[in-house]
Amino acid sequence: MIDLYYWTTPNGHKITIFLEETQLDYKINLINIAKGEQFEPEFLKISPNNRIPAIVDHSPTDGGEPIRIFESGAILYYLAKKTQQFLPTDIQGEMDVMQWLFWQMGGLGPMLGQNHHFSHYAPEKVPYAIDRYVKETERLYGVLDEQLKDREYIAQAYSIADMAVYPWIVPHQQQQQNLADFPNLKRWFESIQNRPAVQKAYDIAKNLKTEATITEASKKILFGQGRR
Template sequence: MIDLYYWTTPNGHKITIFLEEAELPYTIKPINIGKGDQFQPDFLKISPNNRIPAIVDQAPADGGEPISVFESGAILQYLAEKTGKFLLSDIRGRAEVMQWLFWQMGGLGPMLGQNHHFSQYAPEKIPYAINRYVKETERLYGVLDDRLADREFVAGDYSIADMAAYPWIVPYERQGQNLEDFPHLNRWFHAIQSRPAVKRAYAKAEQINRASTMTDAEKAILFGQGRR
């Protein structure tokens, strides 16, 4: 059994997608990041960076004590190795998956996150910052579009690299992008969107968090953090 410490963000969706695809039994333990649950001592023992998602594997492969893992990319790799699914086993295929997973973790996610912040949440609209991150989002979409020009999925076969990238493309309209400008990415996006496991993952998100707007108090918790 996997305990998933989760909230309804792109990084959270990555893990529910994997768990649904792999049909692993799991329990969602909601961490409401707008209410400050991520700062609770019990959660910090699992995720010291006070970020979701995190997991606790109650039945690790070595038969020992439960294993906790934080950081969404590390969780995807851990679960792929645990199950033998969605991470190619040959050296070249694995290298393809891992470099695109790290591309998402180091580029696509952080840059699109800044896009979201300055265009949607920042109390002051800073044109330079908005333009900077909208343009970088466009560049990264172009990188992914080029990659998908001659293959069905990011690393050839469907993998954790696709699961990592897809949730960050879901809010493309809020990011100032038009998927029709990226035909290969558009095809890939709709192929993943139609997968039953992906639909189930997003349906669970709707059950957990039906709020459509963030209050000023929640923004202060999320964006006003300094050293604890």
């Protein structure tokens, strides 16, 4: 059994996609980040960076004590190794996947996150910041579009790289991007969108009814986080 500590963000969706693809036995534990539940001491024992997602695997393959993991990229890598799925076993294939997983973790996610923040949540509109992150989003979309020019998936086969990237492309309109401008990316996006496990993961999110209005109080929690 895997305990998944989760909220309905792109990083949260990555893990439910993997778990639905592999049909691993898991239980969702909601961490309401708008209410500050990510700062609760019990959660910080699992995720010291006070971010979702995180997991506790109660049945690790070595038969040892439960394993606690935070950071979505590390979770995907761990689960791929555990199940021996969605990550090639040869070194070239593994590195092909891993470099794109790191690209998402270090570039795509943070830059698109800043796009979201300055375009929709910042208390004041800063034209320079909005323009900077919208343009960087466009550049990153272009990198992905070029990568997908002659292949069906980001690496040689459907992998944890696709699972990591897809949830960040879902809100493309919010990011001021038109998928029609990136035909290879659009084709890939629609292919991933039609996967049953992906649809199930997003249905789970809808059924959890976690959508809430962002209030001034929640903004202070989400965007005013200092050391606590």
